Amino acid sequence: MIRFTCDYSEGAHPEILRRLTESNYEQEPGYGEDAFCTSAKAKIREATQCPNASVFFLVGGTQTNLTVIDALLPHYAAVISVTSGHIAVHEAGAIELCGHKVICLPEQQGKLTAQTLTEYLTRFYQDDTWSHMAIPGMVYISYPTEWGTIYTKEELTALHSVCKTYDLPLFVDGARLGYGLSAPTADLTLGELAQLCDVFSIGGTKVGALCGEAVVFPQGNAPQHFFSIVKQHGALLAKGRLLGIQFDTLFTDDLYFRISQHAVACAMQLKALFAAHSISFYIDSPTNQQFPLLTAQQVAQLEKNVAFEIWEETADHVFLTRFATSWATPTEHIELLGKFLR
Amino acid sequence: MIRFTCDYSEGAHPEILRRLTESNYEQEPGYGEDAFCTSAKAKIREATQCPNASVFFLVGGTQTNLTVIDALLPHYAAVISVTSGHIAVHEAGAIELCGHKVICLPEQQGKLTAQTLTEYLTRFYQDDTWSHMAIPGMVYISYPTEWGTIYTKEELTALHSVCKTYDLPLFVDGARLGYGLSAPTADLTLGELAQLCDVFSIGGTKVGALCGEAVVFPQGNAPQHFFSIVKQHGALLAKGRLLGIQFDTLFTDDLYFRISQHAVACAMQLKALFAAHSISFYIDSPTNQQFPLLTAQQVAQLEKNVAFEIWEETADHVFLTRFATSWATPTEHIELLGKFLR
Amino acid sequence: MIRFTCDYSEGAHPEILRRLTESNYEQEPGYGEDAFCTSAKAKIREATQCPNASVFFLVGGTQTNLTVIDALLPHYAAVISVTSGHIAVHEAGAIELCGHKVICLPEQQGKLTAQTLTEYLTRFYQDDTWSHMAIPGMVYISYPTEWGTIYTKEELTALHSVCKTYDLPLFVDGARLGYGLSAPTADLTLGELAQLCDVFSIGGTKVGALCGEAVVFPQGNAPQHFFSIVKQHGALLAKGRLLGIQFDTLFTDDLYFRISQHAVACAMQLKALFAAHSISFYIDSPTNQQFPLLTAQQVAQLEKNVAFEIWEETADHVFLTRFATSWATPTEHIELLGKFLR
Amino acid sequence: MIRFTCDYSEGAHPEILRRLTESNYEQEPGYGEDAFCTSAKAKIREATQCPNASVFFLVGGTQTNLTVIDALLPHYAAVISVTSGHIAVHEAGAIELCGHKVICLPEQQGKLTAQTLTEYLTRFYQDDTWSHMAIPGMVYISYPTEWGTIYTKEELTALHSVCKTYDLPLFVDGARLGYGLSAPTADLTLGELAQLCDVFSIGGTKVGALCGEAVVFPQGNAPQHFFSIVKQHGALLAKGRLLGIQFDTLFTDDLYFRISQHAVACAMQLKALFAAHSISFYIDSPTNQQFPLLTAQQVAQLEKNVAFEIWEETADHVFLTRFATSWATPTEHIELLGKFLR
DSSP: OEEOSOSOSSOOOHHHHHHHHHTTTOOOOSTTOSHHHHHHHHHHHHHTTOTTOEEEEESOHHHHHHHHHHHHSOTTOEEEEETTOHHHHSSTTHHHHTTOOEEEEOOBTTBOOHHHHHHHHHHHHHSTTGGGSOOEEEEEEESSOTTSOOOOHHHHHHHHHHHHHTTOOEEEEOTTHHHHHTSTTOOOOHHHHHHTSSEEEEEOTTTTOSSOEEEEETTSOOOTTHHHHHHHTTOOOSSTHHHHHHHHHHTSTTHHHHHHHHHHHHHHHHHHHHHHTTOOBSSOOOSSEEOBEEOHHHHHHHHTTEEOEEEEEOTTSOEEEEEEOOTTOOHHHHHHHHHHHO | OEEOSOSOSSOOOHHHHHHHHHTTTOOOOSTTOSHHHHHHHHHHHHHTTOTTOEEEEESOHHHHHHHHHHHHSOTTOEEEEETTOHHHHSSTTHHHHTTOOEEEEOOBTTBOOHHHHHHHHHHHHHSTTGGGSOOEEEEEEESSOTTSOOOOHHHHHHHHHHHHHTTOOEEEEOTTHHHHHTSTTOOOOHHHHHHTSSEEEEEOTTTTOSSOEEEEETTSOOOTTHHHHHHHTTOOOSSTHHHHHHHHHHTSTTHHHHHHHHHHHHHHHHHHHHHHTTOOBSSOOOSSEEOBEEOHHHHHHHHTTEEOEEEEEOTTSOEEEEEEOOTTOOHHHHHHHHHHHO | OEEOSOSOSSOOOHHHHHHHHHTTTOOOOSTTOSHHHHHHHHHHHHHTTOTTOEEEEESOHHHHHHHHHHHHSOTTOEEEEETTOHHHHSSTTHHHHTTOOEEEEOOBTTBOOHHHHHHHHHHHHHSTTGGGSOOEEEEEEESSOTTSOOOOHHHHHHHHHHHHHTTOOEEEEOTTHHHHHTSTTOOOOHHHHHHTSSEEEEEOTTTTOSSOEEEEETTSOOOTTHHHHHHHTTOOOSSTHHHHHHHHHHTSTTHHHHHHHHHHHHHHHHHHHHHHTTOOBSSOOOSSEEOBEEOHHHHHHHHTTEEOEEEEEOTTSOEEEEEEOOTTOOHHHHHHHHHHHO | OEEOSOSOSSOOOHHHHHHHHHTTTOOOOSTTOSHHHHHHHHHHHHHTTOTTOEEEEESOHHHHHHHHHHHHSOTTOEEEEETTOHHHHSSTTHHHHTTOOEEEEOOBTTBOOHHHHHHHHHHHHHSTTGGGSOOEEEEEEESSOTTSOOOOHHHHHHHHHHHHHTTOOEEEEOTTHHHHHTSTTOOOOHHHHHHTSSEEEEEOTTTTOSSOEEEEETTSOOOTTHHHHHHHTTOOOSSTHHHHHHHHHHTSTTHHHHHHHHHHHHHHHHHHHHHHTTOOBSSOOOSSEEOBEEOHHHHHHHHTTEEOEEEEEOTTSOEEEEEEOOTTOOHHHHHHHHHHHO
């Protein structure tokens, strides 16, 4: 059985394990004040070309989203997301638990467009009763989106511009950031992305780490007392070194991008394989997640040897499936998949 | 420089790193449904002699406390703690962020006595205005306490009995559980402790793991939808294997207890060393944290070679300090400390 | 200028003012323990034919909704509403502030159908990832709805039945309850409605009182410590007598229903007037709110003498307006409106 | 039976009822945008000598406290209060429900001194672990305090000065403000008090109104979107006129102060009566609440004819009681009390 169910099926990149082992007995202070975190932060500042960035290391994705959003929003305010946004669907109501409504706007290919956002905000403030409604306080997007798609530089620039007009911080959830920036159609660098938002995360969990998400405030614009806010949300790791070592490793010699490119290359091969069998896709994703539309027969045949996710059975008995590659996907698995498809 | 500042200065027990490395490429489902978590849970059920226990793996201590407390309390209710309780002091208001007051009761040697609890509850319900006050909904203690002390079986039995009378779940924070159960004066086994509370945690972070706390509901009495509650609080690890492997290792061949005993043995040696120099203690702790009272001169002399924490300068210019040993403390460090004390 | 902007433009029914004045110097205990509240509760128990009902008096509508919903839901759970539900749109995010997601389902004529609810719940629990999503914990509807429509006995029976199947409490927001029960097409009595839900409110603010909403748990099924929950949400009035006197008056000699019938009779006349001028309606409302679709010219003409609300300009330049009658609407105003329409 | 149990036993000042009745059929917009609120706000701006003040009308005391505190605090921060503070004891955990810890500092005669506050803040920021603790974000006091005592101008000036140094907004809960400012020992005017804090409330409920608390931001310094915050906390009254009319009446011809003076005069008579019987007091209160220490025999004798509150039986079998006068206290009741004391 070969698995394409998700991008967190394995442990960590071996170089991470090596460095964890090597440094194991070095005594360091806790809570992110260790030398590894310091080094990792410096490397992230360099990689993002943000010399003044504030960088924090948190453990998981939902945790990162809820902590950042709760920190950025005034207590009364709501966060805007597309309908398929992770915070709107798959975080068990975590944002609402923090007191904030998630305002869902329609999406295009999983993305929030500047036009949709403008129209919503215009209409909102034109409504006489707006002060009786949940007031939008920030915008959340993910790069890549839940559907694997990515914003172009032009799209993100336009969106950020609307956010600035309305004084709404823009947060880019980068749980799979590496896979987005490594997409063949990506026209954004990490440095450019950092200029086009107010805060973003660099996902480690799905890109080679055991756990860990780096939160980057590109202009050193972390909210006051963000450290305490992280602690208060249960997101502060006592052994911060575990995160420091991992991000230091990922941002040494471009490892983060090298392994991201591998995953995307695998995904493109996988995509070509399906296409070669005249299988179409729910959406045209340029990143590590692919969404082939399979017949019941194709599903049955593949399931004998391949694990993948079935997201939905559509009205006409087609199955919307997801296949995810990762930093760890063996190239042989793609070849095997080709065999099983025949 | 040798360090006694805390019990989380190093990485993880080498056996944990070995097993992380060994299993790295095994593909497993996420979110705690992997084979390692399953195995670890079984071992914990055995070690706690609770065949029906529900076991969950969370990442950190504050996270564990806030998740368990928020899950157990009705939304309107408050949690009772002693004044020095971790949730009352060093969790940055995390419990209040979840909506719950922490009711602080006076402590004896860091402990909540059955008598103190009874008196408080009696008085509370005698007050005509009690329904205008925050209603106590559960009791939180830690074993060992913030002052390193431990409850006797008699004390815990009495406390649990009061809790049952008032229908208040009792939660034992075991962030340093191993060090408590391994104390020379401990008269409780893990199995007995499990019978004397409604939920407890087994700390990994401070006892040999990179991170991780096991939450045990001894009678399978986890609140409904506890999995989703964990997710909602940002406490669900995508790569649950990281926690599963660590706890599986710690509960194989009694590793958890063997390394706890080492830490306590080191602490007892350290205690004897101080005593031999006529240095007294703020409190008589039988566990891995020791609280010597040092003069300014002693502090100055030690600080040249030894790192430790100064908690407070008392009125008469004595310094209340903390020295912590751990699973990783080299026995040579104790010997060196002896030298530096002279 | 005559006003149809809302149903809370005037003070209170004169009988209420008379009784407030008459009783002014009687000394009574606070917090709802006064004789007026006791009497009012007894009358409500009788009017609802629920001899065991628990009745509480709160001050306002949003307050009532947030207090009841927060009291009924486990902290982790979400409330289901239709998209136009008051809690989903016009309560400024109050439910989310309490920690709960509002799950919006599509509506039919402002109503939630049993079928829509069943389909949602079926799909929810069929989704493999449901435990990562906000878990539905109760259902909220209003009677009448935001669009003035009302549930038939059959519809409410079916909806309640689905709720029971899934163990979801059903809360009926009755901010305009009197106007719903007095609709010409209403086939429900107050007593029947009380049997078809788990909790409902009886709106005073919009039906003759200065303020006040009665919350009724028909089977005495108030959540434990509901009094303290009310207090904790800032919803407990020190001078509970203000609410007791008002509800006692409203439920003496059927006043609540008599004044509701007046409002609905006025609305039906108003509806007939518009229809007589070939003006159509956005929706066919049998209650005190009417939603005529007016041209720009009609709006301009009416606005000279009549105040009403413009809710939206539709795509084809028609204005969706709202005209509300109330217990206080003078019948002359309807006649005048007829003149101004010509 | 004559009652001194509290200051909210009766309805409202008759002038309020007269004006409610007189204005009953005037049609006005809702939510505080009516002409009565506008007039009342102007009068309060004049009475407080704060021409730029933002004034809001809320319904009840706990509601006011929770709304103001939640609006002023960053979400992560805590509010400082004395141990006996209303928010710390008798609001059922409302502040914590909003997510904020109440930090309790020791009191002197019910008051928070500048020295106590300074010492706390100095120690807090000297503690190496302060960023792991709940961060103080504002200061709450009440005038008069829960023990009826009042701050002198010097005390309040000193306290406000410490608050400014630490950038902590100072909130004065004035639920009984009139009774404080009318105390024989009061050396503060309303205008002066307004300069010595960042926000304060003017209590109506206990000083002649049916309900209602005015919130005053003296320098027009209301938090952004405070209207929506009020709505979100369920504290916005649809018929804002009810509050507008009451405060407009109270601030016409000094009514608020005239009726406050009556209550205090009654209290001073009552105090003299007890003293004349050699009865001592728990505390020397110059306002409308008096706390005589009675023997069991005295309690028994009085209870036949007089209602009052017993707060506590002290160790030596003395009863700490509370007698409250109000705007409505008949002078004959004081005379009668004199008889019953004999």
